[in-house]
Amino acid sequence: MLRNDLPLGADAAARFLPWIVGTMVYLAALALASAFAVNLAIGSWRADITGELTVEVPDFGDVADTERQARLEAVVTDLLAIDGVEGAALIGPEEVRRLLEPWLGPDAAAADLPLPDLIAVTLARDAAVDLPALEAKLDETAPGLRIDDHRGWIERIDRIGTLVELLTAAVVLLVAGAAALAVVFVTRTGLDIHRQTVDLVHMLGARDGYIARLFERHALAFGFIGGILGLAAAIATISAIGLAASRAGAGLLPTVHLGLPHWVALACLPFAAAAVAMLTARWTVLRTLSRGL
Amino acid sequence: MLRNDLPLGADAAARFLPWIVGTMVYLAALALASAFAVNLAIGSWRADITGELTVEVPDFGDVADTERQARLEAVVTDLLAIDGVEGAALIGPEEVRRLLEPWLGPDAAAADLPLPDLIAVTLARDAAVDLPALEAKLDETAPGLRIDDHRGWIERIDRIGTLVELLTAAVVLLVAGAAALAVVFVTRTGLDIHRQTVDLVHMLGARDGYIARLFERHALAFGFIGGILGLAAAIATISAIGLAASRAGAGLLPTVHLGLPHWVALACLPFAAAAVAMLTARWTVLRTLSRGL
Amino acid sequence: MVLLEDVSVRYGTGPEVLHDISFALAPGSFHFLVGPSGAGKSTLLKLLHLAVRPSRGRLNLFGRDVNALARADLPAMRRRIGVVFQEFRLIPHLSAFDNVALPLRLAGAKGGEIRQHVTELLQWVGLGDQIETRPARLSGGQQQRVAIARAVIARPSLLIADEPTGNVDDRIAMRLMYLFEELNKLGTTVLIATHNEALVNRFGHRQLRLDGGRLLTRPRPAEVG
């Protein structure tokens, strides 16, 4: 009805609101995106090693190559016969050397290292394999053999994953709290600046809700604008970091790509920010007004 | 003289200032600390491998242990005779196995892997060693020997280091800009709220500098308080992350400890923030006032 | 209409500013409120337009006990009261027109009606060529006239004016007084606080005289409504 009862948009404080909300959305978006990326990386790493065992077959001493190959294949056959084992494949010395390359340096491949034979075992999902029993059984076929289920690694990765999730939740909460606090301050400042007008409109018979709506609408609009700007900046930053990282750290940093659900979650941020801004403004005005007569 | 010419500290907008400055200092401190940590990690990693060469001496086939030992020692002697080489030490098979352990899993140590002999060569600072010539020369003593100078790794690490530095600089600049912007807005809001008082004091014959000082002093005090709070929060966060990381990611994440210069740099942040706040407030007031009569 | 029984007022924890005030204003009556500066005139008026509450005693407005009113009841009641504040209190960013139109808009009046009434009234108070001007660009007396127009535009049941002619010359003061009398004839109860003795003497309305927070004259019992 009275769109311009209060020229809130002209106050320095109000013009500040989009910047604050924008910064907060920017930070929240970056935090969420890094959490998504870390979780994706952890997830794929974990998937790689959870469903797998590595069987290490030592050098048998002075046996002939054919004899050795036969023994290895016997182990593979044994493995495949076991419940829960989906696949078992020999990793030849070449492959082992390739795997070790990043560790020993690029020249290791050329070096003439005698290496153990490895068998990569793929397990069915949720298969419960009794490792000691398995080891004992296979040891008959190939004495000295060892099974590695990477359990220590998985536990460490999981702990890092939880840590990242907690940190992200903390950052997002902090940022939402900071944004709400900013809206409280901006709204109170608006009430400060327009104290006399608000009092007067009140005295002329306007209801609290009417006054709250003026601030509310303003916070909604400015919060949303800020949110959109913050999100845009965040997307630009994420892309830039992704690009820079894939160039500079190729091979060292895992390359992950956010999926549709991740982008949707990020796109929700401006709406959430606008809603937080609006409700906070409404609450602040009503609370401040209710203290008067 | 007139300490309370303007009750700036009572405005919602002004009470907001320490929070904004605090948040900015917090973010800047975290960015700086992570940059320091990454740089320290990179630095120590780089130092580890820059001044070093690894000489890989392959299995000589069926030579006796004493013969093999003699040849290795001949290589070491040759190496030590070369200009720029400061030290050369045999890394025995036990040591090599220990180095490989994180890669092959904890059980690798027990496996009976035949491994190459390695010689760790320490170079003098800034020594320019001609690798191909060196390799050709040593090959006479121990044929099939290879030298690895980790150059590819160093380049990648350096690129990551530069990336981190650029990112940090960007964050700190962004944060300083945001803080200055916040001070501009808060100061303008203060001028808005106290417009009538400022005009009046002006009409009574106060100079611009007198009015600017009121805002300036306030921005300095509140900026400094905010900076201290932000820094305290950042230190708490850094310690918490350090603790959590060393617990959850032991071995995966490198443990770095910030030194005195780093802490001094962080401790400068609140002062820098207060100075930025003060100068920005002064500039804002003088600029706004100079528009009037 | 307005009935006070032994009403006292204090601001916050300060001393009492009004002591044991009792009087009644009959519907359609016209009173002046006089007394020296600091006597409590503005405070008494604030009481009547619900800006302060009695700290003791009973205040009855439009047949309802003010002490028993809930916060949510106040807006509707305030819309029946027109107020001219001593310090005008115009909304700085609204034009004279929008300032005067505000009470009509809050009451939900229609646009065309608003435009006609507001324009007419502003012309009557001599501001016909400053309809779109903002308060800061009006002279003191012009602002006072906008404030008066705003107070009367919605034909309130009760009109309260605090020193409404302090910033205008005698010719305009007379014109404004005729406006109040006109409104009074249409049924509005009027109470005007003023220092302008000439004015009080010229218009022979009854007087309430305050001094040191006490009422010296009170309307005769027969007038109580």
Added chain:
Amino acid sequence: MVLLEDVSVRYGTGPEVLHDISFALAPGSFHFLVGPSGAGKSTLLKLLHLAVRPSRGRLNLFGRDVNALARADLPAMRRRIGVVFQEFRLIPHLSAFDNVALPLRLAGAKGGEIRQHVTELLQWVGLGDQIETRPARLSGGQQQRVAIARAVIARPSLLIADEPTGNVDDRIAMRLMYLFEELNKLGTTVLIATHNEALVNRFGHRQLRLDGGRLLTRPRPAEVG
């Protein structure tokens, strides 16, 4: 002291509010400025206390051409002028005492001196028991008296008062007029804008009469100083 030659004033890009005003105030003179509401009285006063600049013509204050003054020269000049604003303009968070003390403090007076002078003056205007009260807790007339005390406290060379008795009763108005006369006797040039015809008639000082932005009476040439 004050010399205007064909001065015109407009606000921003609006129409001219004052047209070709020429007059002079001799040092130590006492003038009333009268005229209907909206005539331009406040604007003329604003010109003299350097709140607006002439858009045309020459204004000479204390022997200096105002159009030629740099921004940095203004504060020192303003300190020689005491102003009572039509809308008081007290500083809301300062007590009556601190409001009145402000010009002395800006001039660098000593604490003990300030305390004595301010207290005496507040007592004289009848606010002896409200020295520590803030403006919001003062009545309209009380605020006006604080504003007047602030204007005269530093013994200005030129005193400008805009409707200084609009919110006080006749007894206090007389008292304030005596204060202005006292100051005038000590050498201050006084110019008072007012609607209070009774007051103007009672004190036989010369009048400047404005109407529609034009000066109708002007002081005789002999008085120019």
